[in-house]
């Protein structure tokens with residue numbers, strides 16, 4: 017288990033409390049009860065990373081590139097180390113920019129890795145297309161290497177950018193920027209929006225997604241789960257909520273199905289922000305959903 021208490025990929029503080037809240041809710045004990053031998057690593061602990069806006073940055077369109085670059089690199093290095101022992105990598109965010117660290121590391125070990133990005137958002141903006149400048153809206157573009165080389169902030173240039181577009185599938189999309197739609201189309205990336213889930217049902221959608229990115233059924237899978245994929249009715253305490261999302265059961269079913277494949281090697285759970293809850297119930301709903309996603313991905317409901 018990798019703790020990534022980080023908020024620098026966007027501007028709302030509180031999301032860095034995610035790992036602490038998930039652990040306080042009993043996640044470690046739950047996983048031990050499921051039979052996992054859990055070790056906790058904290059790549060950011062004791063690291064004094066300056067939270068500045070990098071005002072003098074040569075890339076004024078993106079926010080905090082130095083902070084995000086250094087942080088995600090530390091996460092990458094810690095996970096690369098853990099992967100030497102073939103560990104399952106569960107990374108707790110933090111905002112979704114941390115996936116640059118986790119996915120890049122897992123991809124280095126498994127070059128045929130298939131990625132399921134469960135999210136209301138595509139997070140595939142480039143430094144040129146981003147409207148907000150928040151790097152949590154950009155991780156996939158860096159992992160795929162679609163930013164023009166001369167536009168990549170130095171701090172993020174360590175990312176290899178070798179994730180292949182035919183190995184990525186999205187599920188849950190409902191708030192995709194115009195620039196992102198163009199990138200998805202140009203790269204022919206499989207993207208299942210809420211429309212597809214209503215049309216075909218979640219079970220068919222996950223089968224179509226897996227078939228598209230992993231036709232042999234033999235490649236390792238990673239899931240990057242942004243809790244805002246689930247409807248804010250169930251997961252209210254998150255930075256960029258969008259109504260009309262997955263039910264809690266649909267979200268959990270996705271991870272149960274991934275566990276069932278036997279090919280899941282890593283999971284991110286990101287964007288739980290307890291500070292954005294209006295009351296204690298909202299905190300509990302959000303954090304318990306985050307824990308349930310992890311437990312289901314790690315086999316809880318497979319009898």
Ligand SMILES: NC(=[NH2+])NCCC[C@H](N)C(=O)O
Pocket residue numbers: 111112113137138139141146147148149150152153154191192193242244255256287
């Ligand atoms: N990980 C997230 N919650 N991302 C939200 C991204 C929203 C928007 N598309 C942006 O680029 O700013």
Ligand SMILES: [Mn+2]
Pocket residue numbers: 135136137242244245256
């Ligand atoms: Mn999102």
Ligand SMILES: [Mn+2]
Pocket residue numbers: 112135137139152242
């Ligand atoms: Mn996201």
